[in-house]
Amino acid sequence: MTSPNPTEACPTGRSTLTAPVLRSGSAWLASAPRETQETFLAQLTDHALAALPWLFEFWALPHQMPPSGDWRSWVIMGGRGAGKTRAGSEWVRLMVEGSRPLESGRAKRVALVGETYDQTRDVMVFGDSGILACCPPDRKPEWQASKRKLVWPNGAEAQCFSASEPEALRGPQFDAAWVDELAKWKKAQDTWDMLQFCLRLGNDPKCVVTTTPRNVDVLKDLLARESTVQTHAPTHANRAYLADSFLAEVESRYEGSRLGRQELNGELLEDVQGAFWTSHMLGACRVKELPEVDRVIVAVDPPVTGHAGSDECGIVVIGVTHQGPRAAWRAYVIEDASVAASSPLEWAQAAVAAMKRHNGDCLVAEVNQGGDMVKQIVRQVDPMIRYQAVRATKGKSARAEPIAALYEQGRVHHCGQFSELEDQMVQMTLQGYAGKGSPDRVDALVWALFEGMIAPTTPGGAAAIRTL
DSSP states (O other), rough: OOOOGGGGGGTTTSSSSSSSSTTTTTHHHSSSOHHHHHHHHHOOOOHHHHHHGOOOHHHHHHGOOOOSSSSSSSEEEOTTTTHHHHHHHHHHHHHHHHHSSSSOOSOSSSEEEHHHHHIIIIIIITTTSSSSHHSSSSGGGGGGGGGGGEOOOTTEEEOOOOOOOOTGSSSSSSSSSEOGGGGTTTTTTHHHHHHOOOOOOOSSSSEEEOOOOOHHHHHHHHHSTTTEEEEEOOOGGGGGGSSHHHHHHHHHHHSSSHHHHHSSOOOOOOOOOBSSSHHHHHHHHHHHHHOOOOOEEEEOOOSOOOOOOSSEEEEEEEEEESSGGGGGEEEEEEEOOSSSEEEEEEEHHHHHHHHHHHHEEEEEETTTTTTTHHHHHHHHOOOOOOOEEEEEEEEEHHHHHHHHHHHHTEEEEEOOHHHHHHHHHHTTTTTTEEEOOOOOHHHHHHHHHHIISSSSTTTOOOEEEEEE
């Protein structure tokens, strides 16, 4: 690689973000002989040296740089810590900054959309790799909390939005947008659609999407469009800026697993062959609102142990309508309240809290591993709670099969998106669980739906321990 010209690092009147003459400059400099490094630094003027930390093209990894060509949406898809947020922040700079602090850039009105307003503000604006942290002092925008806006010295604005409130995007208009973690939004399709109607200012409005991949329709549809370009990188690509202990821990624990491929490698995973549930099936069963239900059931799949390496404690809340004949009954998954690395008392408290949040009628708990101890722990937290013990007499796949049939019949719906639960569901097959560890969330779901849809309690009472 030819060495960059240090005298062009910040020529008079030029933005700190323009033509990528210093693209991959840091990689070149890091691998150059010490003599070359010293010569490069010695040739920098004071102005160039002051500008160098803010020249993102000099420091950026290849997946963090905008692709060339004509595009409307740029999807930066990568693992956790791959530098997606930094790339999004720097792209906003690229769009709004002019040659000088008071000169206009390519965009004047930018939409910032995160999963919630708090996440938009805390990650995209104030985060360690957020916009404020990336802007040089003479171009740093002012945060106007009451208006949820960033305002640059040149008059450009960036307004924050929550993906939980798609209707808030009805009315504003923008010439650029940065969307973060699209694949995990609960109202992803509605919010994305509303945003498209807002991108109507200027000659060439563009949108950048930074996200960890998930097998959801809104992301797959976006990637399939001719107007979309994509860059990708695993977590390891950004290792220079990550703690060695973090990389060692997550790679040793998750490398090779489905979760690791998604969260570390940044892979968009398709459905497992022969799975009881598919992403399409789960997408089709989603509803926006919970109707009035006759029963609310909380099911618990307790872990054997309660330390950092233990399985999760699956806790799932469902609502059931029992109107009409049995074939007309419907179930609604309301919440995945599962907890990890919890002691018996902690998971019992979490389960009871879920009961109180949703005014639950019954707490169902599997007792294969704990027996009477499970009941005693629950009673310690709330002695008045209605408790139902269940015991597994079949394997996980055999128990899941009749529950999957309820989904196929269109009798079970999800009130929103439950990513971690659904990730386990699409890996349950007749041959067993294709993922790593135990599908504790699915187990809790199975017990809840079994109690609510297959073996409901009769007025005359039921056996103390139900089996499945």
